[in-house]
Structure formats: structure tokens, C-alpha cells
Amino acid sequence: MALETYIHNGPLVIGAGLAGLSVALHAAPANVLVLAPVALGKACSSAWAQGGIAAALSSEDSPAEHERDTVAAGAGIVDPLAAKTLTEMGPDVVRALDAMGAPFDHTPDGGFVLNREAAHGRARVARVGGDLAGKAILEAVAAKALAAPHIEIWEPAFALGLITGRQGAVIGAVVEHDGRRVAVYASAVVLASGGLGGLFAVTTNPAALRGEGMAMAALAGAVIADPEFVQFHPTALDFGRDPAPLATEALRGEGATLIDKNGVRFVLEDHPDGELAPRDIVARAVHKAKMSGRGAFLDATKAVGAHFPDEFPTVFASCMDNGVDPRIQPMPVAPAAHYHMGGVATDIFGRTSLKGLYAAGECASTGVHGANRLASNSLLEAAAFGERVGMQLRDLGRVETVEDAVLPALPGRLSDADLRALREAMSRHAGLVRDDAGLKALISLIDGLEMKAPGALALVSARLVAECALQRHESRGSHYRSDYPQTDAKGERTFVRWAEIVKRVNQGETPCLSPDCLTC
Numbered sequence: 326m327a328l329e330t331y332i333h334n335g336p337l338v339i340g341a342g343l344a345g346l347s348v349a350l351h352a353a354p355a356n357v358l359v360l361a362p363v364a365l366g367k368a369c370s371s372a373w374a375q376g377g378i379a380a381a382l383s384s385e386d387s388p389a390e391h392e393r394d395t396v397a398a399g400a401g402i403v404d405p406l407a408a409k410t411l412t413e414m415g416p417d418v419v420r421a422l423d424a425m426g427a428p429f430d431h432t433p434d435g436g437f438v439l440n441r442e443a444a445h446g447r448a449r450v451a452r453v454g455g456d457l458a459g460k461a462i463l464e465a466v467a468a469k470a471l472a473a474p475h476i477e478i479w480e481p482a483f484a485l486g487l488i489t490g491r492q493g494a495v496i497g498a499v500v501e502h503d504g505r506r507v508a509v510y511a512s513a514v515v516l517a518s519g520g521l522g523g524l525f526a527v528t529t530n531p532a533a534l535r536g537e538g539m540a541m542a543a544l545a546g547a548v549i550a551d552p553e554f555v556q557f558h559p560t561a562l563d564f565g566r567d568p569a570p571l572a573t574e575a576l577r578g579e580g581a582t583l584i585d586k587n588g589v590r591f592v593l594e595d596h597p598d599g600e601l602a603p604r605d606i607v608a609r610a611v612h613k614a615k616m617s618g619r620g621a622f623l624d625a626t627k628a629v630g631a632h633f634p635d636e637f638p639t640v641f642a643s644c645m646d647n648g649v650d651p652r653i654q655p656m657p658v659a660p661a662a663h664y665h666m667g668g669v670a671t672d673i674f675g676r677t678s679l680k681g682l683y684a685a686g687e688c689a690s691t692g693v694h695g696a697n698r699l700a701s702n703s704l705l706e707a708a709a710f711g712e713r714v715g716m717q718l719r720d721l722g723r724v725e726t727v728e729d730a731v732l733p734a735l736p737g738r739l740s741d742a743d744l745r746a747l748r749e750a751m752s753r754h755a756g757l758v759r760d761d762a763g764l765k766a767l768i769s770l771i772d773g774l775e776m777k778a779p780g781a782l783a784l785v786s787a788r789l790v791a792e793c794a795l796q797r798h799e800s801r802g803s804h805y806r807s808d809y810p811q812t813d814a815k816g817e818r819t820f821v822r823w824a825e826i827v828k829r830v831n832q833g834e835t836p837c838l839s840p841d842c843l844t845c
Contacts, residue, residue: 328499329507333358336718337498337511339484339538341365343463343704344686345517346470347711352718353475358511360482360500362533365467377452377575378422378462378708379445379701380415382437386447388412395702398444398603399695400802401816407693410673411702414709419451422708426465429453442574442700444603450701452575454638462704484537486733487514487545487682495545495682496724499733508732512721513681515714516542516669520687521555521786525662526752529561529571536786538688542669543785543823544733548678550690551667551819553794556698556803557757559607560623561661562643569661570643572623574700577601580628583611584655585619605697605803608660612757615659622655660757664703666694666803670820675714685714692818696802737778747774747787755790760808764795785823792826793819
């Protein structure tokens with residue numbers, strides 16, 4: 326396929342979820358080109374988020390308290406500046422989305438209806454229609470973006486790799502759009518491509534999201550942070566669906582309980598907060614109950630009961646479609662890959678280690694989530710840090726010469742069977758419980774698949790997760806090693822470049838994961 330050339334004098338945004346569209350809206354008056362792999366608002370994680378968006382919106386709450394809960398949930402490796410920045414922006418971000426038309430639930434006096442979710446000290450999760458937050462918020466933002474004269478949207482369009490200059494700066498991307506392959510040169514490139522839940526056999530994310538943005542950044546030479554930290558939602562509905570429907574955390578905030586087949590609230594055996602303990606603890610408790618034969622069920626018959634269709638319509642519809650009436654029956658649940666705390670390392674302005682490359686949303690790693698994301702901070706991060714990135718891009722110059730451009734090698738593509746094998750191995754060996762033997766078996770599988778599909782972006786992302794999980798000889802937050810169950814006294818983040826991973830693969834050497842070894 327011939328490669329066309331397109332010069333865009335402005336930022337190129339790869340991804341059209343809440344983060345990408347927030348970047349685009351706040352970059353005005355710069356002309357922004359957005360790549361949307363599917364129709365706006367479809368098949369992106371932000372559209373599927375149920376619980377809501379966390380912010381200190383009540384008179385009893387404060388950004389400082391929200392910050393403390395964020396840091397506590399992150400298990401010792403949250404970046405304090407990122408947490409402070411996010412939580413201080415929170416109230417204004419939610420109010421701006423409300424003013425934009427996102428139909429938040431309001432109290433009679435005009436305040437926000439707030440739920441309490443796991444590891445939050447207070448009720449601070451603003452909701453929409455009970456469990457429609459992501460969809461409704463994204464619809465409002467998408468409508469604003471479609472009406473904005475400074476935003477151009479290519480749909481469907483997929484980035485295949487990043488174009489760099491001779492000095493390593495990112496100057497564009499190779500894009501598939503409308504049956505054509507195009508080298509798009511831009512004044513800056515923003516990755517807002519979502520997470521990697523689709524790498525796992527059981528996930529609540531769109532199955533097409535496999536960490537492509539992180540992989541493209543890694544191949545271009547960017548620093549990657551914390552790729553081993555993958556959060557598993559404790560209560561995916563266990564109906565054998567791909568992706569798995571989600572039973573929002575708000576149900577537990579309303580008083581729903583996790584029980585085994587004998588009605589025992591098993592999470593209390595592991596943590597005094599029970600169902601409202603941090604997600605990693607609840608998820609492992611659900612996993613343990615299922616593996617032991619006790620079974621795991623979410624019982625909302627008393628907490629919600631007859632009000633289920635009105636209060637949680639999305640969950641209710643999923644249950645009824647699969648023969649379970651949650652008004653009178655407990656719902657079978659299982660942990661599922663839900664959110665990636667790692668990604669392309671950025672500062673609080675979205676700047677990566679490569680000139681010209683920014684990242685926002687789930688594909689970025691600001692350090693705000695640490696080892697375990699606090700519930701409902703994800704939509705807030707997408708909107709807040711998307712806004713911050715957009716504001717950096719308002720006054721970009723024109724595209725400079727492209728004569729020295731270095732085009733990326735085009736990635737291989739996995740067959741359906743090989744992708745299925747990768748997803749099953751990721752769930753088995755890089756899921757809730759990991760160990761040395763399993764991670765090495767996973768890496769061996771990735772080695773074999775790489776021979777068949779060289780440079781496949783899904784394999785790059787999977788290798789980053791597996792290799793860094795293998796090197797972290799402790800259990801922390803969402804990363805649990807059965808052979809290293811202790812948590813080190815001092816928490817350290819992972820920072821790594823792809824060249825170090827390749828060196829280890831080729832020579833059997835262990836990459837240095839300390840920031841002291843990296844020059845950004």
C-alpha cells in the first residue's frame with residue numbers, strides 16, 4: 326500500500342475517548358486533528374465507565390481528603406504532586422462537565438448526588454443515571470467536539486507507529502484511514518489511546534484496546550512507567566461474555582455484599598472494610614473464593630432490590646439478558662482486567678521523555694494512581710489531565726521540515742488464534758496472582774508469537790507487563806507475587822525504556838528499572 330503524506334499544522338491526537346477529546350477542546354484555537362478508531366463514544370473505556378467521577382464536591386469533603394485517599398490506595402508509589410494536582414482540579418472539572426451538558430444526578434437543592442466507593446473515606450463519586458456516567462459524560466463532550474470549528478476528526482483511523490526526527494523528537498504518525506495509509510506530520514502528537522485490558526481473556530474493557538499507544542511510544546524510545554500494575558475489577562458479571570459486563574462499584578457503595586454460595590461475606594476474612602476495601606484486596610478475595618469452590622456472588626437484593634431498574638439500568642439489563650434477576654437473585658461475579666496504572670511516563674502537563682510527544686488518560690502514567698487506582702479517579706484523570714495537555718498545545722508553530730523523518734517499521738498482526746492464546750496466557754500468568762514460573766512461561770509464549778508477527782503492538786505491550794512484573798520481587802497494590810508475598814519497606818516506581826527490555830531478551834541481562842539509570 327502506497328504511503329501518502331499529510332501535513333497538519335497543529336496537534337495530532339491519537340484516540341477519541343474522554344482524554345483525547347478533552348485535549349482537543351482545550352487546545353483551541355490550535356487546529357486539532359483527532360484519530361477516532363470507531364464512532365465517537367463507542368468502544369472506548371471512558372464510555373463504558375459506570376460508577377462515576379470522583380471529586381470533593383460536598384461541604385464535608387475537601388481536595389486534601391481526596392488526595393489522602395488517592396495516596397493511600399496507591400500503595401506507596403503515588404506521585405504526590407500528581408495526586409495533589411488531580412484532586413485540586415476535581416471540583417472544577419466536574420462542574421465544567423455538568424455545565425457542558427453531562428446529565429449528573431442532582432439533589433433537590435442543586436447539589437450533586439454522591440456515592441461512596443471502595444477506599445474513599447467519604448461519598449464523593451458524582452454519578453449519572455446510577456451507572457451511566459461514562460457514556461453520558463462522553464456524549465456531552467463528543468457533541469461539543471463535533472461542533473468545535475478547530476477540531477477535525479478522522480473516523481475510523483488507526484495509528485500504526487510514531488514518526489521521529491533524526492534527533493528523536495516525535496513529528497507524526499503513520500495512520501490507516503479510509504483504506505489509505507498516510508504519514509501524518511504534526512506540530513505535536515498526543516497519545517490518548519486508552520489502556521490494555523484487551524490483552525486479557527477476561528476484561529471489562531473493549532477487547533480492541535491492547536496498549537497500542539504505550540507500545541508505539543516504547544518503540545519510539547519513550548520512557549515507560551509502571552507497566553506491571555494492572556487493576557482487576559472485583560465484580561465483573563460472570564456470564565462468560567467478552568468483554569465481561571461490569572457490576573459497578575457503586576452497588577457496593579449502596580450496601581450490596583459479596584457472598585459465597587453459603588451466604589458468607591468472605592471479604593471480611595481478609596479486610597475489616599469488607600466490600601469497601603481497596604480493589605486489589607477485594608479482587609483477590611473474589612478470586613480465592615471462586616478458586617476454592619465457594620463461589621462468588623454480589624447480593625444487592627436488600628440494598629437495592631426493586632429499585633434496581635431505575636438506579637442501575639445498565640447492570641440490570643446485563644443481568645436480565647443472562648437470566649439473572651438482580652432484584653431477587655445474587656449476581657455471579659469474577660475479577661476482570663479493568664484499568665492499567667502504567668503507561669507512557671509523563672509529568673503533570675502530559676509531557677513525555679520525547680520532544681513533541683504527549684500522553685493523557687489511561688495510556689499515560691503520571692503516577693497519580695500508584696500501584697492501585699482509587700475508584701472513579703479514572704474519568705477525573707482523563708478530563709483533568711486532558712485539559713492540562715490541551716492547554717500546552719495552544720500556541721504550537723508550524724510543522725518543520727520532514728526531510729529527515731524516520732518512519733516506523735509497520736507492526737505485524739496476530740492471527741485470531743494467536744491473539745486468543747496471548748490473552749489466555751496473560752490472564753493465567755499476569756493476572757491477579759503471579760509467580761516466577763508463570764511469568765517466564767508467558768514470556769516464552771510472547772517470544773514464539775513474535776517470530777510469527779514481528780513488532781505486533783500487542784506483543785510489545787504484553788512483554789512490558791510481563792518483564793517488569795518478573796523484575797518486581799515483591800507484592801504491592803495490584804501486583805501480587807505468590808512467591809514474593811511481602812511488600813518492600815520502600816516503594817519504588819518502575820521506569821524502563823524498550824532498549825533495556827530488548828537487551829535483556831537478547832543477552833539475558835536484567836534491565837535497570839531505577840530512574841537513576843535513565844536520562845530523559
